[in-house]
Amino acid sequence: xxxxxxxxxxxxxxxxxxxxxxxxxxxxxxxxxxxxxxxxxxxxxxxxxxxxxxxxxxxxxxxxxxxxxxxxxxxxxxxxxxxxxxxxxxxxxxxxxxxxxxxxxxxxxxxxxxxxxxxxxxxxxxxxxxxxxxxxxxxxxxxxxxxxxxxxxxxxxxxxxxxxxxxxxxxxxxxxxxxxxxxxxxxxxxxxxxxxxxxxxxxxxxxxxxxxxxxxxxxxxxxxxxxxxxxxxxxxxxxxxxxxxxxxxxxxxxxxxxxxxxxxxxxxxxxxxxxxxxxxxxxxxxxxxxxxxxxxxxxx
Amino acid sequence: xxxxxxxxxxxxxxxxxxxxxxxxxxxxxxxxxxxxxxxxxxxxxxxxxxxxxxxxxxxxxxxxxxxxxxxxxxxxxxxxxxxxxxxxxxxxxxxxxxxxxxxxxxxxxxxxxxxxxxxxxxxxxxxxxxxxxxxxxxxxxxxxxxxxxxxxxxxxxxxxxxxxxxxxxxxxxxxxxxxxxxxxxxxxxxxxxxxxxxxxxxxxxxxxxxxxxxxxxxxxxxxxxxxxxxxxxxxxxxxxxxxxxxxxxxxxxxxxxxxxxxxxxxxxxxxxxxxxxxxxxxxxxxxxxxxxxxxxxxxxxxxxxxxxxxxxxxxxxxxxxxxxxxxxxxxxxxxxxxxxxxxxxxxxxxxxxxxxxxxxxxxxxxxxxxxxxxxxxxxxxxxxxxxxxxxxxxxxxxxxxxxxx
Numbered sequence: 217x218x219x220x221x222x223x224x225x226x227x228x229x230x231x232x233x234x235x236x237x238x239x240x241x242x243x244x245x246x247x248x249x250x251x252x253x254x255x256x257x258x259x260x261x262x263x264x265x266x267x268x269x270x271x272x273x274x275x276x277x278x279x280x281x282x283x284x285x286x287x288x289x290x291x292x293x294x295x296x297x298x299x300x301x302x303x304x305x306x307x308x309x310x311x312x313x314x315x316x317x318x319x320x321x322x323x324x325x326x327x328x329x330x331x332x333x334x335x336x337x338x339x340x341x342x343x344x345x346x347x348x349x350x351x352x353x354x355x356x357x358x359x360x361x362x363x364x365x366x367x368x369x370x371x372x373x374x375x376x377x378x379x380x381x382x383x384x385x386x387x388x389x390x391x392x393x394x395x396x397x398x399x400x401x402x403x404x405x406x407x408x409x410x411x412x413x414x415x416x417x418x419x420x421x422x423x424x425x426x427x428x429x430x431x432x433x434x435x436x437x438x439x440x441x442x443x444x445x446x447x448x449x450x451x452x453x454x455x456x457x458x459x460x461x462x463x464x465x466x467x468x469x470x471x472x473x474x475x476x477x478x479x480x481x482x483x484x485x486x487x488x489x490x491x492x493x494x495x496x497x498x499x500x501x502x503x504x505x506x507x508x509x510x511x512x513x514x515x516x
Numbered sequence: 517x518x519x520x521x522x523x524x525x526x527x528x529x530x531x532x533x534x535x536x537x538x539x540x541x542x543x544x545x546x547x548x549x550x551x552x553x554x555x556x557x558x559x560x561x562x563x564x565x566x567x568x569x570x571x572x573x574x575x576x577x578x579x580x581x582x583x584x585x586x587x588x589x590x591x592x593x594x595x596x597x598x599x600x601x602x603x604x605x606x607x608x609x610x611x612x613x614x615x616x617x618x619x620x621x622x623x624x625x626x627x628x629x630x631x632x633x634x635x636x637x638x639x640x641x642x643x644x645x646x647x648x649x650x651x652x653x654x655x656x657x658x659x660x661x662x663x664x665x666x667x668x669x670x671x672x673x674x675x676x677x678x679x680x681x682x683x684x685x686x687x688x689x690x691x692x693x694x695x696x697x698x699x700x701x702x703x704x705x706x707x708x709x710x711x712x713x714x715x716x717x718x719x720x721x722x723x724x725x726x727x728x729x730x731x732x733x734x735x736x737x738x739x740x741x742x743x744x745x746x747x748x749x750x751x752x753x754x755x756x757x758x759x760x761x762x763x764x765x766x767x768x769x770x771x772x773x774x775x776x777x778x779x780x781x782x783x784x785x786x787x788x789x790x791x792x793x794x795x796x797x798x799x800x801x802x803x804x805x806x807x808x809x810x811x812x813x814x815x816x817x818x819x820x821x822x823x824x825x826x827x828x829x830x831x832x833x834x835x836x837x838x839x840x841x842x843x844x845x846x847x848x849x850x851x852x853x854x855x856x857x858x859x860x861x862x863x864x865x866x867x868x869x870x871x872x873x874x875x876x877x878x879x880x881x882x883x884x885x886x887x888x889x890x891x892x893x894x895x896x897x898x899x900x901x902x903x904x905x906x907x908x909x910x911x912x913x914x915x916x917x918x919x920x921x
Contacts, residue, residue, distance in 0.1 A: 223741055230741045237733040237766075334554065342559040344753040344781055346761055348788070353765045359918075360740070364765035436765075437730050438757045442556050446728045481734030487697055487724035489734065 220483045229360035234482045235475050240367035242474020243374035244436065247429035248447050249454035249466050250381055251422030257460035258398040258418045259314055264325040265305075266451050267444025268332040269423050273298050273430025274439035275336060278345050287349040287435055291373075294427035302423025306416045314415060315401075329444060336441035349435040370432040375467065377425065382463045394418055398461060453497050542586030545853065547572075547843065548593050548617030550607040550632070552624050555599025560780070560832050561624045564647055566825055567836025568592055568621055571844075574810055574820075581844045584851045590844065597623055601631030608635045617641070618855050621839055624832070626650035626668070626700055629661075636660050642859045644842050646835035651703050654879035660855075662862050662880045664838045664871065666887045668700055669707025671797045672748050674889045674901050675774030676711040678795075679746045682772075682912055687716030692744035692770070694735045694759070696751035697724040704750045704776060720744050725751050732762050740768045749775040756781040764790035764917070771913030774889070780830065784892045793914040796890040796897065800831040800871055804888065804905050810841060811870045838871035 224231045248270050255263045276297050277290030285293070309328060313321040351365035385391040396404040397414045405411050429447070433439060454473060458465030473493060481489030549568060552561030572590045575581065580589040593615050597604035604623055611617040612635070620636055622629050622645020629648025636643045637658055644662045651667045680686035691712060695701040702724075712719065720742045723735045739747060747770040749759045756777040763773070764787070778784075778796035802818035811817040817837070821829035842865055847853065850861035866875045872885035889901040891910055900910040 220738065223738070227741060230737060233737045233740075234734060237731075237737065241731050241733070337554070337556070337558055342556055344757045346757050346786060348786075348790075353767065355767060359767060362766045364762075366765075433730070436761075438754055438761065440754060443730065443754070446730055449728075478731075478734050482738060485723055486694070486729060486732075486735050487726060490726050490728055 220485075224479075224483065227360070229357045231479075232357070233361040234478050236361065236363055237367070238475035238478025239471050240363060240371050240474070241478060242471040243367070243371040244429050244432050245447070245450040245454060245474060246374040246467050246470030247370075247377060247425050247432070249451040249458075249470050250378065250463065251425035252451040253455045253458065253460050253462070253466050254381075254394075254418055254425075255422045256455055258394055259310070259415055260318065261310065261314065261321040261325065262318065262452070263422065264322055264448055265329040265332065265444075266422075266426060267447035267449075268329045268336070269298060269302070269426035269444075270430040270433060270447040271336060271439050271441065271444045272301065272332065273427030274434035275340050275345070275430070276427065277431040277434050278340075278347055278439070281347045287347050290347070291428055291431040294431040295424040296427075298427025298430075299420040299424040301427075302420040303416055305423070306419040310419055311412065311415065329448070333441050333444065340441065342441060344438045344440045345434060346438040347434045364436055366432065366435040370436060373428065373432070374470075377428065378463050378467045385463070390414070390417055395461075450493075453493065456497060457500050539582055539585055539587040542583065542588040544591045545581070545583075545588045545619070545847065546591055546593055546615065546617050547619050547621055547840075548595075548608070548611035548615060549621040550595045550597040550604050550611065550623050550628075552599040552628070553594075553596040555597075557599040557624045557628075560647070560830075561597075561599070563830050563832040564624045564836045565594065566821075567646070567833035568840055570821060570824060570833070571810075571837035571840035575840065575844050578810065581847045583847050583853060588847075588853075590840070592621065593617060597628060599625075599628075601628055604628045605631045605635050608632045612636075612639050612641055618853065619843060619858065620644075621836075621843070622646055622648055622663070626653060629653055633658050633661050640855055640859075642846075642855055642862055644839045644846075644862065646839040647832060649703075650699055651707070652699065654881045658880060660859055662842070662865075662876050664842055664869075664874050664882050664885075665799050665835045666885055667881050668703035669710075670887045671704045671776050672708045672750065672774055673711050674887055675746070675748065675772075675795055675797065676708050676715065676717070678889065678901050678910070679772055680715045680717075682910075683745065689715070689717040689746060690720045690742070690744040691717050691746045691748065692721035692739045692742065693719060693748045694721070694723045694725055694732065694739075694751070694755075695749070696755050697726055698752075700752070701725075701750040701755070701776075708748060717746075725755060730758070732758055733766060736762055736766050736768050739770065740766065744770060746770070746772045746774070749773070750777070753777050753781040756783055757786065760787045760791050760794065767917040769914075769916040773914065778892070779890070779897065780832070784895050784897060788895065789920065791892045792894070792920070793911055794892045795900070795910075796892070798831055798888055798890055798897075799885075800834045801888055801890065801897070801899055801905075802829060802834075803899055803907055804872070806868065806870050806872050808841070808867075808869045811837070814870045817870045834871050838869045838874065841869050842867070842874055 273294040276294040280290040313324045349366045353364045355362045393409045393414050454470045458469040477493045480492035551564045576589045595607040620643040624647045626648040642660045649668045651669045695705040760783045774795040776797045783791040804814045807813040818829040846861040850857040875884040877883045890897040891900045898908040
């Protein structure tokens with residue numbers, strides 16, 4: 217552990233490589249986390265099927281590339297197709313659990329995640345899939361720092377999508393409807409907003425964001441029918457840390473967690489990489505709780 | 517003279533053929549197997565089943581097995597264990613209790629074999645398995661468990677030996693290791709640790725990859741900074757694919773890279789030039805010079821498999837076929853279908869198959885068959901080690917990325 221720390225201190229280039237790669241990892245999680253924050257905030261549902269939506273998005277890009285489409289075109293394709301899939305999932309299952317107890321929606325989405333895993337296994341097989349985007353990677357500082365171009369694209373896209381989402385929620389008619397519904401569904405309904413349509417659109421938007429994340433994941437890493445869970449957990453964590461309805465917070469939390477976990481993986485050994493992230497989440501929750509308690513006592 | 521020889525042959529053939537024809541029809545020997553046809557092992561489970569089926573088909577075509585003067589055909593009763601250990605154990609209980617199966621073929625994966633072995637032990641039912649390689653299976657004193665494949669601790673040993681042989685002073689070698697934190701990969705790690713100690717090699721990176729990990733860049737950056745002479749990676753198909761992808765993306769230079777599962781992950785097909793020079797540990801290859809009377813050579817087996825199923829023969833199928841052959845051989849030598857007698861015969865197994873030689877030690881693992889190392893060369897998997905089976909020279913050291921196309 218101290219050897220690794222020493223390595224970081226002695227070779228700043230190594231540190232830079234670890235931190236930058238971590239930021240880029242965080243960017244892909246940020247996309248999935250936007251979606252989770254939206255669904256959580258608007259529908260009040262913890263979407264346990266998030267990771268499976270990401271994996272499905274990856275498969276769409278994979279199939280598109282198999283058919284001869286350029287990998288970059290797979291990205292919008294995944295997003296569009298997944299919007300439709302999300303809409304169907306909403307119409308099929310989610311609308312039945314929207315105003316129910318949160319426990320029921322967790323169970324329902326958990327069931328969906330198992331269903332999608334098995335379907336993906338049947339349709340695409342259990343093999344590990346990956347797509348070579350053919351972008352190569354960029355190198356700096358004598359090759360000590362190298363970043364896969366796909367991950368840089370993911371980073372730019374994650375920031376761009378974050379900004380677009382922010383504007384959409386503030387300026388667009390549907391975005392405003394989404395925010396209104398999030399604040400008070402009943403009042404929104406009275407004011408003539410078709411909340412059911414807003415819910416469907418929100419869930420579709422979430423699936424589209426996951427689809428884009430999956431498309432990037434299959435180009436940067438690998439996918440497999442059972443690989444959804446890490447994405448669900450990370451997006452959950454990012455949203456827990458950032459809070460729902462806070463696009464900027466989601467970006468910051470996702471990138472920060474990505475960088476921190478990569479540094480932790482380097483220093484402590486990768487076996488503690490994920491453990492570290494969880495420990496961090498517990499600390500943040502405890503700290504938030506203390507802060508909230510202090511605020512409450514102040515108000516009293 | 518020539519006439520005499522041929523007529524002698526003819527006479528012998530007539531007598532033998534007559535004897536076979538005279539053998540009374542004994543009926544069917546039922547073998548049981550719970551394999552993963554759905555769930556996360558479904559693709560390898562399907563290979564396992566195809567391997568079993570192909571061997572049963574061939575044996576029945578050749579007249580079945582003769583046990584105590586009676587001729588039997590083989591039949592397998594399958595259940596789908598859904599890739600879950602608890603279900604596997606349940607189904608084996610059912611195979612034994614309800615279907616009256618007295619001989620069991622193994623499932624896919626060490627985990628499921630581990631779940632099933634206590635059941636077969638309890639009922640005294642011999643199990644020949646072909647897809648559970650964990651060394652821990654053979655450290656529990658099981659009496660009815662026999663495995664035709666090499667155990668996990670053997671997987672990357674050839675790579676360490678090869679590195680030691682290629683370098684003048686093996687004790688100067690620095691090794692980086694990244695093994696998934698699961699029983700299989702950690703067994704592989706334990707196997708190479710002993711060998712590296714023997715050679716006096718120094719371990720500079722020893723990372724345990726969590727199964728949920730989807731990015732290896734922290735480990736690979738460390739490898740890049742420390743410049744080891746040998747990099748060993750094992751993490752099933754996912755680990756193999758991820759390693760090849762990210763080693764290329766991060767341009768990590770290592771003179772020698774050895775991994776497991778690159779054939780099942782199809783790294784040469786999926787990653788093209790990025791996979792070049794990679795050494796891959798494998799149980800079996802169709803280019804090996806093994807042969808037996810039933811299937812012919814390893815290449816004949818591969819051709820038959822491809823003709824039957826329309827896909828390239830993976831080693832998971834080959835070893836599964838070999839398991840059925842081992843059972844057939846034991847039935848004939850036992851001369852009875854009593855599970856105890858068959859177990860006794862299994863312990864005395866000493867046969868050559870297209871998959872390799874099979875001979876069990878007292879724990880039930882096959883000690884005769886070595887692992888082989890492929891190297892990805894121009895998009896092909898070429899056997900480079902052990903020397904006796906090598907099809908080509910190893911390309912070593914791997915040039916740095918700046919000199920690769």
